[in-house]
Amino acid sequence: xxxDEQKKLIVEALEKKTGKSxxxxxxxYTMIPDLKPRAIKNIVNEMVADGIxxxxxxxxxxxxxxxxxxxxxxxxxxD
Amino acid sequence: xPKHETPLLDELESGPWPSFVSDIKAEAASRAKNxxxxxxxIPVDVCDDxxxxxxxxxxxxxxxxxxxxxxxxxxxxxxxxxxxCDQPGMFPGVAxxxxxxxxxxxxxxxxTAYLKQLCDLWEFRGSGLTNMHGSTGDIILIGTQTPQLExxxxxxTHNMNQDLGGSGSNLRTPADCxxxxxxxxxxxxxxxxxxxxxxxxxxxxxxxxxxxxxxxxFDGCPNCCVASIARSDMSFIGLWRxxxxxxxxxVAAYVGGEIQPNGGAHAGRDWGKFDIQKEVIGLCPTECMxxxxxxxEIDNKECTHCMHCINVMPRALRIGNDRGCAILVGAKAPILxxxxxxxxxxxxxxxxxxxxxxxxxxxxxWDYWMEEGKNRERxxxxxxxxxxxxxxxxxxxxxxxxxxxxxxxxxYIFWKExxxxxxxxxxxxxxxxxxxx
Ligand code: SF4
Ligand code: SF4
Numbered sequence: 001x002x003x004d005e006q007k008k009l010i011v012e013a014l015e016k017k018t019g020k021s022x023x024x025x026x027x028x029y030t031m032i033p034d035l036k037p038r039a040i041k042n043i044v045n046e047m048v049a050d051g052i053x054x055x056x057x058x059x060x061x062x063x064x065x066x067x068x069x070x071x072x073x074x075x076x077x078x079d
Numbered sequence: 080x081p082k083h084e085t086p087l088l089d090e091l092e093s094g095p096w097p098s099f100v101s102d103i104k105a106e107a108a109s110r111a112k113n114x115x116x117x118x119x120x121i122p123v124d125v126c127d128d129x130x131x132x133x134x135x136x137x138x139x140x141x142x143x144x145x146x147x148x149x150x151x152x153x154x155x156x157x158x159x160x161x162x163x164c165d166q167p168g169m170f171p172g173v174a175x176x177x178x179x180x181x182x183x184x185x186x187x188x189x190x191t192a193y194l195k196q197l198c199d200l201w202e203f204r205g206s207g208l209t210n211m212h213g214s215t216g217d218i219i220l221i222g223t224q225t226p227q228l229e230x231x232x233x234x235x236t237h238n239m240n241q242d243l244g245g246s247g248s249n250l251r252t253p254a255d256c257x258x259x260x261x262x263x264x265x266x267x268x269x270x271x272x273x274x275x276x277x278x279x280x281x282x283x284x285x286x287x288x289x290x291x292x293x294x295x296x297f298d299g300c301p302n303c304c305v306a307s308i309a310r311s312d313m314s315f316i317g318l319w320r321x322x323x324x325x326x327x328x329x330v331a332a333y334v335g336g337e338i339q340p341n342g343g344a345h346a347g348r349d350w351g352k353f354d355i356q357k358e359v360i361g362l363c364p365t366e367c368m369x370x371x372x373x374x375x376e377i378d379n380k381e382c383t384h385c386m387h388c389i390n391v392m393p394r395a396l397r398i399g400n401d402r403g404c405a406i407l408v409g410a411k412a413p414i415l416x417x418x419x420x421x422x423x424x425x426x427x428x429x430x431x432x433x434x435x436x437x438x439x440x441x442x443x444x445w446d447y448w449m450e451e452g453k454n455r456e457r458x459x460x461x462x463x464x465x466x467x468x469x470x471x472x473x474x475x476x477x478x479x480x481x482x483x484x485x486x487x488x489x490x491y492i493f494w495k496e497x498x499x500x501x502x503x504x505x506x507x508x509x510x511x512x513x514x515x516x
Contacts, residue, residue: 024454024455025289026290037449038446038449041286045282056148057147057148057161059178059247060291061291062157
């Protein structure tokens with residue numbers, strides 16, 4: 001289970017990013033200090049289930065972003 | 080009269096091979112007729128519009144599909160691949176045209192009732208077009224619209240006892256050969272292991288976990304019917320550690336022509352009398368076989384389990400009794416950066432339910448790749464970038480000569496300073512006593 005504090009850290013880190021709206025899972029690894037990649041993965045997936053984040057997929061890769069931000073244009077580098 | 084003229088696509092039907100264009104046209108015609116009175120949930124002319132947009136792409140030399148999208152079913156981060164057309168006004172039938180990946184059953188065993196049920200579902204809620212099977216192994220249902228996705232998922236999981244497969248940066252749908260269900264070469268029960276690991280790693284399969292895709296494939300023997308050695312990041316290939324079992328009487332029957340070699344394959348032409356020397360002994364890659372005085376001998380410690388002799392004389396030669404599998408890592412068959420075959424990581428591991436030893440290796444490999452792999456870097460590319468030795472360290476496996484594919488061409492394994500007596504430092508003065516400047 002992710003704590004509210006952990007979720008907040010991720011949302012804040014994402015809100016600070018400019019230019020891009022979708023990120024690789026790896027980009028989340030540094031958002032919460034001292035957690036193993038697998039623990040971060042679990043938090044991110046939980047936040048998708050909560051409706052805070054959403055997946056975007058090209059079929060071969062998956063990117064993750066704040067729900068509703070950027071939309072399709074972001075994926076095509078048009079925003 | 081077709082909805083769209085397709086002169087360029089029509090040319091694809093003129094060659095000697097069956098054409099997917101003819102298949103799509105057949106489905107378009109069948110939907111238009113609708114003899115079964117299906118209440119189509121997506122436009123009846125979806126296949127016509129698919130042909131239309133494809134024709135336009137051929138004309139322009141560019142795709143008219145947008146790149147990716149945000150679709151999926153609740154709780155899953157894979158299994159559905161969003162596809163949107165960039166000319167929805169011209170081709171409304173394929174405005175959305177999402178792909179659904181369905182986890183194929185072990186060994187791809189089906190019964191006809193199941194296949195009918197699947198096709199009925201797909202005519203009702205999708206385009207009716209399928210791809211059996213995608214290169215990962217899944218049943219691919221091609222083309223549906225967003226509102227249908229949850230309905231399809233419900234039907235698959237509740238009425239067909241069937242799950243979605245993996246896509247994106249997930250564990251991809253594990254695939255296996257038919258194994259011991261039908262094949263006497265199987266050195267382990269591929270379907271059992273494939274099923275057990277699919278269940279164990281549900282989270283990795285359905286929720287993105289990795290820097291990129293990751294594939295498991297299970298082959299019961301080195302014949303590699305699912306090509307695991309070429310197409311999976313982690314390949315499990317059955318083999319034996321002891322001796323090939325020889326039935327000398329059956330060998331004699333092959334030599335005498337009473338049993339057809341190769342199980343009777345290639346029998347459509349007269350290849351002449353079976354010549355054990357030329358067709359078996361002479362083709363053994365390690366030259367470890369001998370046939371003298373009517374007796375076949377194998378120097379088993381030199382055998383590389385290539386399967387050739389067993390394939391030619393299956394009634395005379397059988398796999399050994401001490402069985403397990405080898406684990407190879409790092410294969411990929413991508414468009415960019417070239418294909419790569421798997422490298423041997425674990426020469427032999429026992430494969431017994433609940434497969435704890437195997438899981439331990441898998442999880443160490445994942446931890447390493449998740450930590451060190453760059454975005455969109457396959458395991459094989461990471462191994463190439465950092466060296467095989469790093470993987471050996473991460474998995475606590477000791478380097479052995481078996482890890483070297485050929486002398487002097489394998490740059491993977493190096494000595495470390497602490498492994499060498501005296502380290503890298505040397506006493507130059509002592510050296511100069513014996514070696515002049
Ligand atoms: S890989 Fe080997 S065991 Fe599996 S089906 Fe093929 S020949 Fe049989
Ligand atoms: S399996 Fe291959 S290497 Fe082994 S004895 Fe037969 S032909 Fe030779």
